[in-house]
Amino acid sequence: MKSTLALVGIAVISCTAWAGAQAPSQPPPTPPAGQAPRAGGQASPPPVGQTSTPPAGKTSAQPVGGHSNKSADAAFIKKAAVGGMAEVDLGTLASSKASDDKVKSFAQKMVTDHGKANDELKMLAASKQIELPSALDSKHQATHARLDKLSGSAFDRAYVSDMLADHKKDVAEFKHQSTSATDPDVKAFASKTLPTLEEHLRMIEDISKNMHGSTTTTSGSTR
Numbered sequence: 001m002k003s004t005l006a007l008v009g010i011a012v013i014s015c016t017a018w019a020g021a022q023a024p025s026q027p028p029p030t031p032p033a034g035q036a037p038r039a040g041g042q043a044s045p046p047p048v049g050q051t052s053t054p055p056a057g058k059t060s061a062q063p064v065g066g067h068s069n070k071s072a073d074a075a076f077i078k079k080a081a082v083g084g085m086a087e088v089d090l091g092t093l094a095s096s097k098a099s100d101d102k103v104k105s106f107a108q109k110m111v112t113d114h115g116k117a118n119d120e121l122k123m124l125a126a127s128k129q130i131e132l133p134s135a136l137d138s139k140h141q142a143t144h145a146r147l148d149k150l151s152g153s154a155f156d157r158a159y160v161s162d163m164l165a166d167h168k169k170d171v172a173e174f175k176h177q178s179t180s181a182t183d184p185d186v187k188a189f190a191s192k193t194l195p196t197l198e199e200h201l202r203m204i205e206d207i208s209k210n211m212h213g214s215t216t217t218t219s220g221s222t223r
Helices: 002-022 066-097 101-127 138-148 152-180 184-221
Strands: none
Touching: 066 101, 066 138, 066 152, 066 184, 101 152, 101 184, 138 152, 152 184
8 A cells, every 4th residue: 555655656746747847938028118128139119209319420411501502503693694695685786876986885895795704604504504594584675675766875875874783783793603602613703704894894984974974064065
């Protein structure tokens, strides 16, 4: 009897040991949200609403003002092209209609100087892939039509007045672009053309003063 009980006890112990060995292993506990697992595990994603910090020296931001600066340079080139065409157009008109020799000489210089500058501007625009206007805008077309209706001294005075106003604006604009243009080629064109425009302005100022002086003298002599 004792031997039988001993055998039963041994069998129970053996079964218990075998069952423990066959039991599946438990998975590691899941870490709380937002905490990284222990060594050997995969890194958990950042909590919702948070983004990872980019490596030092890396940024996705675009340069501020780059596009707007290029647009400003392109706008200047287009405006200068229209203005240059207008100077040649009105200069051609004045060369045939002006009655004052100095006005006619000035008009011919406008055709020559602005024609040369226009050619250089076309090359610059082509290198920058900027399409230039092929005709005068409505404003300059209206100026041409207005002057074309005049003749003699009336034409001279109107043409000189327009050239005086235009060249004051041109000198100021080119002076600004010669120092502020973003594109170095645009800046160089403005700097190169500026002295010619300043010469034109001095010439038309002298013509205007002489014209008004002679008008005043004539008016005074008739009284």
